[in-house]
Amino acid sequence: MIHAEKLTRHFRVKKEIVEAVRGIDIDVAEGELLAFLGPNGAGKSTTLRMLTSLLPPTSGTATVAGVSVVDDPAGVRKRIGYIGQGNGAGHYYRVLDELLMQGRFYGMSKAEARQRAGELLETLDLRDLAKRAVMTLSGGQRRRLDIAMGLMHQPRLLFLDEPSTGMDPQNRANLWEHIVRMRQQHGTTIVLTTHYLEEADSMAERVVVIDHGQIIADDTPANLKAKLAGDRIMFTVPARDVEKAERLLADHGNLLQRAGVTNDRIRVSARVENGPEVLPVLVRAADAAGLAVLAAQLHQPTLDDVFLNLTGRSLREGGESR
Amino acid sequence: MSTVVTDTRAVFAREMTLVMRDPFSLAFSIVQPLVFLALFGPLLGATVGSEAFGGESSLQWFLPGVIVMLSMFGTTMTGSNLQIEMNTGSYERVLATPLSRSSLLAGRALKEFAPLVVQAVLLTVVTVPFGFDLYPVHVLAGLVLLGVFGIGVGALSYSLALVTRKNEWVFWMVQQSLLFPLLILSGIMLPLESAPGWMKTASSFNPLTYVVEAERTLFGGTFVDRDVAYGALAAALTCVAGVAIGIRTIRRSTS
Numbered sequence: 001m002i003h004a005e006k007l008t009r010h011f012r013v014k015k016e017i018v019e020a021v022r023g024i025d026i027d028v029a030e031g032e033l034l035a036f037l038g039p040n041g042a043g044k045s046t047t048l049r050m051l052t053s054l055l056p057p058t059s060g061t062a063t064v065a066g067v068s069v070v071d072d073p074a075g076v077r078k079r080i081g082y083i084g085q086g087n088g089a090g091h092y093y094r095v096l097d098e099l100l101m102q103g104r105f106y107g108m109s110k111a112e113a114r115q116r117a118g119e120l121l122e123t124l125d126l127r128d129l130a131k132r133a134v135m136t137l138s139g140g141q142r143r144r145l146d147i148a149m150g151l152m153h154q155p156r157l158l159f160l161d162e163p164s165t166g167m168d169p170q171n172r173a174n175l176w177e178h179i180v181r182m183r184q185q186h187g188t189t190i191v192l193t194t195h196y197l198e199e200a201d202s203m204a205e206r207v208v209v210i211d212h213g214q215i216i217a218d219d220t221p222a223n224l225k226a227k228l229a230g231d232r233i234m235f236t237v238p239a240r241d242v243e244k245a246e247r248l249l250a251d252h253g254n255l256l257q258r259a260g261v262t263n264d265r266i267r268v269s270a271r272v273e274n275g276p277e278v279l280p281v282l283v284r285a286a287d288a289a290g291l292a293v294l295a296a297q298l299h300q301p302t303l304d305d306v307f308l309n310l311t312g313r314s315l316r317e318g319g320e321s322r
Numbered sequence: 323m324s325t326v327v328t329d330t331r332a333v334f335a336r337e338m339t340l341v342m343r344d345p346f347s348l349a350f351s352i353v354q355p356l357v358f359l360a361l362f363g364p365l366l367g368a369t370v371g372s373e374a375f376g377g378e379s380s381l382q383w384f385l386p387g388v389i390v391m392l393s394m395f396g397t398t399m400t401g402s403n404l405q406i407e408m409n410t411g412s413y414e415r416v417l418a419t420p421l422s423r424s425s426l427l428a429g430r431a432l433k434e435f436a437p438l439v440v441q442a443v444l445l446t447v448v449t450v451p452f453g454f455d456l457y458p459v460h461v462l463a464g465l466v467l468l469g470v471f472g473i474g475v476g477a478l479s480y481s482l483a484l485v486t487r488k489n490e491w492v493f494w495m496v497q498q499s500l501l502f503p504l505l506i507l508s509g510i511m512l513p514l515e516s517a518p519g520w521m522k523t524a525s526s527f528n529p530l531t532y533v534v535e536a537e538r539t540l541f542g543g544t545f546v547d548r549d550v551a552y553g554a555l556a557a558a559l560t561c562v563a564g565v566a567i568g569i570r571t572i573r574r575s576t577s
Contacts, residue, residue: 082418084418085411
C-alpha cells in the first residue's frame with residue numbers, strides 16, 4: 001500500500017535549513033493499522049504530509065496506493081483519505097452540505113453522495129446534526145464529522161494526523177470505536193500519527209517510532225516493549241541485606257543500579273524476562289534464604305520506556321502527552 | 323480541461339452555498355452600488371463637464387467604470403475569505419482532495435465575481451431611463467472579459483493570502499495599498515485626460531486601464547475596436563499570470 005525510500009524534507013527557516021525528515025524508508029501492507037509515534041517536531045506530520053502528496057519531498061520517493069507522490073500527486077489524493085489536525089468542515093457550513101460537497105470533490109454523483117452521507121451520519125451519530133452549522137458543534141462532534149468527510153469516498157487507505165489531540169478520554173474512546181469498526185467492515189489500511197503513548201500502545205498493531213526525522217524503531221507494541229525495555233523487578237530490603245539481595249536478583253536477570261530509599265532501606269532492581277512469573281519465584285527464594293523483602297514491585301514497560309531507552313529522553317517530558 | 327471546469331464548478335458551488343444561505347446580505351450588497359451611482363454620478367457630470375467624456379453622457383462613461391471597480395473590490399477579497407478557512411483545517415481538507423489547483427483559484431475568484439453579474443444587470447437596467455444606452459450583448463461580452471480578468475486578480479489575492487498567512491494584517495495592508503492606486507490610475511473614477519504626464523505614463527502600465535477602456539467601448543455598443551482588443555489581451559494575460567502564480571504558490575506553501 002505504501003512504499004517509501006529515503007524520503008527527506010528540508011525547510012528553510014530564517015536562512016537556516018532544518019531537516020524535518022531525514023531519509024525515511026517504510027513499507028506498509030494492505031490492511032495494516034500503523035501509528036507514527038514521536039514527540040512534537042519529530043517529523044511525523046511532515047512524513048504524513050509527504051505520503052499524502054500535500055508536501056513535495058526534498059528528495060526520495062514514495063508510492064502510495066500504487067501511485068507516485070512525486071509524479072502524480074492528484075492521483076494519490078484520489079485514492080486516499082486524509083484527516084488533518086484541524087477541523088476539515090467550514091465553520092459556517094451545514095454538516096450535510098459539507099459532506100455532500102466532499103463527495104462532489106471526489107467526483108461522486110449526487111445520488112451516491114446523498115446515500116453515503118446518510119450512512120455516515122448514521123454510523124457516526126451525527127444524524128440529528130445534519131442541518132446544524134459546523135461552528136455550533138462540540139469538539140467531539142466536529143471530529144466525528146472530520147472522520148465522516150474522510151470516509152465519504154470510501155478510501156482503501158486512510159491517513160489521520162493526530163486524530164485525538166485535545167479530546168477528552170471519553171470522546172477519544174468513542175472516536176476509536178468508530179475507526180475500529182470501519183476497519184473491520186472495510187479492511188481499510190490506516191496510518192496515523194500520535195504523541196499519545198497509550199493510544200499507540202492499545203490501538204496500533206504496528207508502531208513506528210520517529211525522532212529527529214528518522215525512524216528509530218518499528219515493530220508491534222508488544223515486541224518493542226519486550227525487546228527494547230523489558231520487565232523490571234524492584235525489592236526494598238534492609239541495608240544490611242543489600243548484597244544478598246543483589247546476588248539473588250542477578251541470578252534471574254540483569255542487575256540495575258541500587259537506590260537508597262531511606263538510610264536503612266535500599267531498593268535494588270533487575271531487568272528480567274517474564275516479570276509476572278519471575279516475581280513470586282524470587283520472593284519465595286528470598287524467603288528461603290532468610291532475606292527480608294520489605295516491598296516488592298514489578299514494573300512492566302510502556303512505550304515511554306521504549307522511547308527512553310532509545311533516546312535517553314522521555315516522551316512525557318513535553319507535558320502534553322499526559 | 324473538462325476536469326478543471328467540473329472542479330471549478332464544484333469549488334464555486336461550495337463557496338456559493340454560504341452566499342445563498344444568507345440572502346439578506348446578498349440583497350444588501352447588490353443594492354449598495356445603486357446608492358453610490360446615484361450620489362456620485364450627477365456630481366461627476368456637474369464637476370468635470372461632458373467634454374471630458376468625448377461628448378457622451380457622464381453615465382455612459384461612468385457606469386462601466388463602477389462595474390469594473392465593484393469587480394475589483396470583490397475579487398481582491400478572494401484571499402480574505404480563504405484566511406478564515408486556513409485558520410481552521412478546512413482549507414487543508416480541500417487541498418487533500420483531488421481537485422485541480424487552478425480550479426481552487428478560479429472557483430473562489432468567481433464566487434467573488436458572481437454578485438457583480440447581478441449588480442451589473444441591475445445597474446444597467448436602472449440607468450436606462452436616465453439616458454444610458456443599453457446594448458445587452460455587448461454588456462454580456464464585457465462581463466465575460468471582466469470575469470476572465472477577475473479570475474486573475476482573485477488568484478493573485480489568493481496567493482497573497484497564502485504568503486501572508488502568518489500575518490493576516492499584511493494581507494490587508496498590501497491589498498489596500500495596491501487597490502486604490504490601481505483604481506485611480508486606470509481612470510475609473512475620474513478621466514485621466516487632464517492628469518499630469520507621470521500619471522498617464524503610470525496608467526499605461528496598469529492592465530486595469532485597458533480593461534476599463536475596453537468595458538467603456540463595449541458598453542457603448544462597439545465590438546470591433548482597438549480598445550476592446552487591448553482590454554481582452556490585458557484580461558487574458560492577467561488571468562494566465564495570476565493562475566500560474568497561484569498554482570506555484572499553492573505548491574510551494576508548506577504548512
